[in-house]
Amino acid sequence: MTAFTRRTLVKGAAAAGVLTGSGLTDWARAWAQASPFKPEAGATLNLLRWRRFVEAEDAQFNKMVAAFTQATGCKVNVSSESFDDVQPKASVAANTGTGPDLIWSLYSVPHLFPQKCLEVTDVADYLGKKYGGWVPLAEAYGKSGGKWISIPVAVNGGYINYRISQVKAAGFNEIPQDTKGFLELCKALKAKGTPSGFPLGRATGDGNAFAHWLLWSHGAAQVDENEKITINSPETRAALRYAKELWDTFIPGTAAWNDSNNNRAFLSGEISLTANGISIYAAAKASQDAKQREIAADMDHAFWPIGPIGKPAEIQLAFPMFGMTYSRYPNACKAFMAFILEAENFNPWLEAAQGYLTHLLNAYDNNPVWTADPKAKVFRESAKRSFPAGYKGPINEKAATAIADFIVVDLFANHCTGKEDVEGAIRVAERQLRRIYR
C-alpha cells in the first residue's frame, strides 16, 4: 500500500502546476519526482498491446510512452498484435517465464495465469483514491484472491451502430429498447434490402459481445454464483430461439466474421446495423472519402436492447494491463501503469480515442469526449453497464478459459447455422463447461 505524506501531496501539486505551464514532458518529469512508484535504475520495459482501431488513440499512447521515458529514463518498447494474437503470446510468455514485462490484454486474460501476474494492489489503491474510485467492473477484472493482479485501463464499449436513414426507411424512428422490437426492426431492415449483421465467428470483441448479450438478456448464464453450470435452462432455450430468428435477418457470411468484418461491411454499405465500438464512426468521420463522411453523418449509436431479464445485460471488452512476475523491473511496470492513468495523460488519451476507450475510474466521467459529440454519449456508460466475463460466477481461471474458448459464441453459432438444434447446442456447451468447471 502507498503511504501519502504531506511531502508527496505538495510534490503532486507542484507537478500539476508545472503541467499547465510547460506541457506533457515537464509535467511527466515532475510526476516522476513525486510519484510513489520509482522505476529501477537502467530499467527497460517491453510492452505488448492490442493493435489500435483508432489511429489517434495510438498516437496519443505513443506520446505518453515517450514522456514516460523522458521523465524516468526508462525506455518502453511497444509491440502491437491483433486482438486475437495477444492472448496466445501472453500465455506462452507466462508459461515459459520470458517475454514482455507488461501486457495490455483483453477481458480476463490475466486470470488464466494469476500466479504469474505482478501484484499491483498499491497501484490500484493509489489510482482509486486519487480518481474517485473504481467502477465495480474494474474490481471484478482487476482482482484475484483479494489482490489486484491487473489494472483495468479501459473498456471498449460495443453498442449498436446503425444508419439513421435506413432505420427510418424501415419504419422506425429509433432503435427499439426491447429485444422484441429489435427483432422487428431487423426483419424490416432485411425486407428493405438493408440488412443487419452480427458476427458469430471468432470475433473476440464483437462476437462475444453479441453472443453474451443474447444469453444474458434472456436471463441465462453459463454458471451461477457458486459455479454450478446453469446453461441447460429454459432461459437459454429462449435465447437460442430468439437468436435464430434474428440470424435469419442477417446478411450471409456472419458465421465467419472476425472483429474487422462488420466494420468493413458497414462502411461499404453492405449492412445498415451492427454492434461495434465507435471505431466505425471514428474511421468514417476521419476519412478523406466523402462517401465515408456521409456514412458518419448518417449513423448513430444505441444501447443494446433490454431483454426479458429487464435490465442491461452486456459484456464490454475490458482492457487490463498487467506486469509479469518474471520481469526484472516490477517497479517500472507499476510506475508505467500509474503514469498512464494520471489525469494529465488519461484525459487527452480518452479524447484521442474518440469514445473507443471508456474509463473505469469515476473521475473521468467528466471528460469532454462524452459530451462534445452526442453520438459518443452511450459509450460513456459501457463500463458501468457491463457484466464481467463469466457472469454470474466469479472471474477466475475457469471463466477466462470459457471466454477464451468461445463457449457462448459457439453455443449460438452451432444453433443459428443449423449445425445443432436447440438441445444439441446446449448439450455441446454444457459438456464443455463441465470440463472447464470440474
Next chain:
Amino acid sequence: MTDAAIARTTARPPAGEPSAWDQLKVNRNWLGFWFMVPAMAFLVLFLVYPLGKGLWMSFTDARIGREGRFVGLENFEWLLDDRDFIHALVFTLVFTFVASAVKFAIGLYLALLLNNNLPFKAFIRSVVLIPFIVPTVLSAVAFWWIFDTQFSVITWGLVKLGFIDRSSPINWMGDPFLTQCVVIFANIWRGIPFIAITLLAGLQTVSPSLYEAATLDGATKWQNFRYVTYPLLTPIIAVVMTFSVLFTFTDFQLIWAMTRGGPVNATHLMATLSYQRGILGGNLGEGAAIAISMVPFLLAAIMFSWFGLQRRKWQQGESND
C-alpha cells in the same frame, strides 16, 4: 625410486589392449560414433525432449503457467467423446487425402509438361514455384479476399455478369462445407509446386535412351509413361508423397490465418484444435493430448512409405517381388 615405482611408470598396456584414446584415434567405428554425438544431442534436445514432454503433458491436467497433476488417460477419454475433436480428426483425414491426391495428380501432370522442351523453360519453371515461396499468411489473406462472402472477387464477377444477385452472394466463408472446400483448394494451390518441381527433378534423371528404345519398339506415349517413366519415378514419388502427406496433415498456418477453425469449428484440423484448446483455452494437457493423437497417423504415413520403399529390391540391385 623403488623397483615397484619404476615398474609402474614404465608399465605399458599390453600390445593387444589399446587405451580408449588409442581406440578413438585408430578405430573408425568409435570415431564415427563421436562424430554422430553432436547430431544425436541435437535430435534429443529438439525432437525427443519436446515429444516426450508433450507425451507427459497429455497425461496431466497442466495449464498455462503451472505444472499439472498426472490424470492418466483422462484427456484421451474426454476427447473420444468430444464432437469437435472427432470432427477435426475426420476433417484432417479428408483434408489430407483429398489435398494430397489432387496435389499429386496436378503436380505430376505439371512435371511432365515442364519436362518437355518449352520456350522460356527456366522462366516458366521459376513461375511455377511462386505459390510455394509466397509466405503462407500472405496467400491465406489473398484467398480470404478471393472467397470473402461479402467482398469476394468471384462474387463480384458473377454479379457483374448477371449470374447472381448482389443480395444473395455465395456464402464461401460462412457455410461450413464451402469453407472446407475453400481451405482444401488453398492448400492444393500452395502445395502443387513442391510436388511438381520435385517430380521434375526425378524425371530429369530418366535417360532419354530408354524412351528412344521404347519408341523404336513401338511404344505409345502412354506405354512410355506406364512402363518407363512411372517405374523409374516411383522412389521419388514415395518420398515426395510422404512429405506431402506429413505437411498437409500438420498444416496449421493456412487454416489459422484463413478461418481460425471456423465457421462453427468446421475447418479445425487437429493441429489448430490443439492450439485452440492448449494455448488459447489454457488447457495444455488437453492440447497436448490432441497433438499426441496425431502421432500414430503420422507414423503410419512414414511406415507406409518406408516399407513401400524397402520392398523395392531393385533399389539394392535385385528385381522386384
